Amino acid sequence: MSARTPRERLYEAFVGPSGQIQDKVTRALDVGTSYLDLPIGFFTHIDGQTQRIVCATGNHDRIRQDETCPLEDAYCRQTVERESPLAIQDVDTSPITDRAVRTFGLEAYLGTTVTVHSEVYGTVCFADDEQRGEPFSESEELFLELLARLIGGELERTEYEQDLEEQRSDLKREKQRFEAIAENSFDILFRLDTDTKITYVSSAVERVLGYQPQSVIGDRIDEYLTPSAATDAAAAVAAAYNGSDVEGLILEFLDESDAVVVLEVNATPVTTNGEVAGVQGVGRDVTARRKRRQELRMKTRAIDKATLGISIADLRQPDNPLVYVNDGFERITGYDAADAVGENFQFLRGDQTDSTSANAFQTAIEQGESTVVELINHHRDSTPFWNRVQLNPVFNDESELTHYLGFHQDVTEQVRTTKLVRLLNRVLRHNLRNDVTAIRGWGRLLQADSSESPADVGARIERISEDLVRVSEHAKTLRQQARRPREPQRLDTKCLVEDAVADTRSEFDVETVDVSVETTRDVCAGTEVKQAIAELVENGLKHSSNADPHVSVSATDDGAYVTIVVRDNGPGIEAMEAEVISTGQETAVEHGSGLGLWLVNWIVTRYGGSFQIKAVKTDEQTGTTATLKLPALADGTDVETAERGPAVLSL
Numbered sequence: 001m002s003a004r005t006p007r008e009r010l011y012e013a014f015v016g017p018s019g020q021i022q023d024k025v026t027r028a029l030d031v032g033t034s035y036l037d038l039p040i041g042f043f044t045h046i047d048g049q050t051q052r053i054v055c056a057t058g059n060h061d062r063i064r065q066d067e068t069c070p071l072e073d074a075y076c077r078q079t080v081e082r083e084s085p086l087a088i089q090d091v092d093t094s095p096i097t098d099r100a101v102r103t104f105g106l107e108a109y110l111g112t113t114v115t116v117h118s119e120v121y122g123t124v125c126f127a128d129d130e131q132r133g134e135p136f137s138e139s140e141e142l143f144l145e146l147l148a149r150l151i152g153g154e155l156e157r158t159e160y161e162q163d164l165e166e167q168r169s170d171l172k173r174e175k176q177r178f179e180a181i182a183e184n185s186f187d188i189l190f191r192l193d194t195d196t197k198i199t200y201v202s203s204a205v206e207r208v209l210g211y212q213p214q215s216v217i218g219d220r221i222d223e224y225l226t227p228s229a230a231t232d233a234a235a236a237v238a239a240a241y242n243g244s245d246v247e248g249l250i251l252e253f254l255d256e257s258d259a260v261v262v263l264e265v266n267a268t269p270v271t272t273n274g275e276v277a278g279v280q281g282v283g284r285d286v287t288a289r290r291k292r293r294q295e296l297r298m299k300t301r302a303i304d305k306a307t308l309g310i311s312i313a314d315l316r317q318p319d320n321p322l323v324y325v326n327d328g329f330e331r332i333t334g335y336d337a338a339d340a341v342g343e344n345f346q347f348l349r350g351d352q353t354d355s356t357s358a359n360a361f362q363t364a365i366e367q368g369e370s371t372v373v374e375l376i377n378h379h380r381d382s383t384p385f386w387n388r389v390q391l392n393p394v395f396n397d398e399s400e401l402t403h404y405l406g407f408h409q410d411v412t413e414q415v416r417t418t419k420l421v422r423l424l425n426r427v428l429r430h431n432l433r434n435d436v437t438a439i440r441g442w443g444r445l446l447q448a449d450s451s452e453s454p455a456d457v458g459a460r461i462e463r464i465s466e467d468l469v470r471v472s473e474h475a476k477t478l479r480q481q482a483r484r485p486r487e488p489q490r491l492d493t494k495c496l497v498e499d500a501v502a503d504t505r506s507e508f509d510v511e512t513v514d515v516s517v518e519t520t521r522d523v524c525a526g527t528e529v530k531q532a533i534a535e536l537v538e539n540g541l542k543h544s545s546n547a548d549p550h551v552s553v554s555a556t557d558d559g560a561y562v563t564i565v566v567r568d569n570g571p572g573i574e575a576m577e578a579e580v581i582s583t584g585q586e587t588a589v590e591h592g593s594g595l596g597l598w599l600v601n602w603i604v605t606r607y608g609g610s611f612q613i614k615a616v617k618t619d620e621q622t623g624t625t626a627t628l629k630l631p632a633l634a635d636g637t638d639v640e641t642a643e644r645g646p647a648v649l650s651l
Contacts, residue, residue: 006035006143014150021154022055025124028147029057036110036140038126043114043151044076045122051076054122060129062104073103076111076123085112085144087136108132110140114148116155124148188263188283191270196221196237199278208263208285210256226252226260233265240269240279250286262287309333309408312394313345315365316402320345323403332387332410334380345406348387350378352648361391368393368401374411376648383608384648386415412646413606417482420602424475427595431471435464474595481528481602488607488643490633491523493555493562500533501553508541512550519557522633524642525607529630532600533564536626539596540568557632561609564628572615573624604628608644 004012013027029041040058044051051074053067062069071077078095079086088094088109091101096109104127111125124147179202181189188209189202197220201213209224221237222230229252236246246267253261267281303310309329313320325340333340333348340347349358357375364371370392377387388411394403442461494517501513523529533553540551551568577597597613604611609630616623633642 006031007146010143010147010150014154021151021158024154025151026055026057028150029055029124029126032126032143032147033057035143036126036136038108038110038128038132040106040127040129041125042127043122043124044074046071046076046080046120051122060104060127063127069103072097073099075100075104075106075109075127076125079111079123079125080113080120082113085110085136085141087141089132089135091131105129110136110144112141112144112148114152114155116152116159121152121155124151185282187285189281190221190283191278191280192221192237193278194241194276196234200280208255208283209253209261224253226254228252236265236267237279240267241276243269243276245269246279246281250290251283253283260287261285262290309406309410311340311345311406311408313404313406314402315404320365320404322347329408332385332408333377339380345404348377350376350382350384352376352378352384361389364391365393365401365404368395374415379645383644385410385645386412386648410645412648413486415648416602416606416646420478420482423598424478424595427598428471428475432468435468438464471595474599478595478599478602481599484526484528486606486646487526488524488639489526490639491525491527491529493517493519493521493523493557493564496523496530497533497553497555497564500530501537503530503534504537504541508538512541512548513537514550514552516552516554519555519562519632521557521559521562523562524631524633524639524644525609526603528603529607529628532603532628533566535596535600536566536628540566540570540624544568544570546570560632561629562632564630566626566628567616567623569621569623572617572622573613575615578613578615578624600626600628604630605647607631608647610647 009031010028013031014024016024025043029043033039033041040056040060040063042056042058042063043054045054046052049071051069051071053063053065055065056063075086075088075096077097077100086109088096091107091109094109106127107130108128109125110127111123114121114124124144126144185202185204186207187202188204189200190198190205191200193199197218198216199218201216203213205211205213205216211224216224222233225233232249233251236249240246246265249265249267251263251265253263255261262285263283264286265281265283267279269276270278270280304326306326306328309332310324310326311322311329312324314323317323321342322340322345325335325337329340330336346358346361353376357373360371360373370390372388372390374386374388376384378384388409390407392405392407393401394405396402439461442464497515497517501515504513537551537553541549544550546569549569551566553564553566555562555564557563601611607630609628611626611628613624613626616625631642631644633639
């Protein structure tokens, strides 16, 4: 076998595992000292302006392992400034400084730089304290450069492997930390490969879904999802494989019993060498939270759409503004939420609002109590209505009063009915008492010696009895109307008036009634309005003392209302009676005996209209004028838009 060359021996010196660079360089230095016939070999590391001997061979007091010196005192200062090896046969004719010569005393020197990642790391050098007899050859310099490259490569490899080992250690520690967190977390931690197969899942999967962790490893994630969730998951995983994070994805999983469990998933792509190798993330059980949100949304929708008006006032803000109103509140008051929110909760008050009732709210708030008050409030169009308001205090966790919850109900119809019943009772008591007193008086006349004939007395008693029956019938009709539901509809004004007049034909000469309809608008009201008009026509004909009774009925409109006027040429209604009927103020002192007129008032006002009646007494004529105003309906306008709620009626 032929002898190995110095180069081969040099390569052999670096054979072996990394991490033993000092031993390898020492062996290489031994090869170099033998080949170059120089007794001293050393490898340095230069850090700033300091040189440190990493390893060395030969016998020199200043060239030993870990010896340091300023770079300016070293031969290597000249070496690192050159791109090629520095070869010195005789130090006296070299660029080496006297200071360096005094420090090391080397007469012959051959050195070059060692680079790591293109940066100067240090030098590798050979030397002798005796002059060299002949110059260094090119092959010797090439040998040195090869050694420098081998050392630099070994350093780079060692550094790379050290970095790799540190990364492995970091990954191992991170994995251990991750798994420790995962095993103690209530959330499910998981990893998927590029085929969406589960490669890791934490123990929380057993608590949340009922599966043993090892039993799901290797399964595709979509095997545990509902069909719709599988579609959503596929899209999210595809996005993650393209480098995007997955945030707040709601997925429906199937647990071991096939029950749906809702998880909120957050995930990120896992990369290896710049390539996405899978997905890792965390799934949190939000089933209960989702149920609470669904219940809250359901309750919110129920509150929003409730027929009952609902409002919330914030007592922590100045002037206690409303912070919420529902659709029912908008419908009852006519105010949109945008207009109502921010207003004081008593902004519906108006001229007809009773201050005592309104002040009851403030008293309840000051005492932190609930209260129920019925008072007159006003719609957006200023129309009054009876509002039953129930206020309930709302306290926070610290028992501080923060809000008031209000329930609003338009009870105009109920209040009207209650007041109507009271009216009927008052009128019936009043008339019954007066008429019974009269009957008793006429009865005494029959028993006594009186100038009145029994026939005349009997006739008077009969008339009184008939009046009582008529009042009773009107009272019965009023009660029926009170119980009858409101049914607003489109009524042709001309037909309405003509039909009402036609109802009097059986008892009166219809020729005595003139009809004039000068409007094309319809009326928005119930069919019972015809009865109200007929009542007025009948009253005008029945109670007239004129030898030639006459009634006229006219209809006009002002755009918003149709006005129907009934005029007669009778004696004219008594002023007190007209005042009571028109204002609706029936008192213990002032009683209206005409329940028929109360019936008219009731019917007209329950559809948002008004009724006025007055006597006409001049030198030329006498009579009564009754005016009905009812909501008008133009072509193209629907009943729901035109209808008005019942007017406030103080009976």
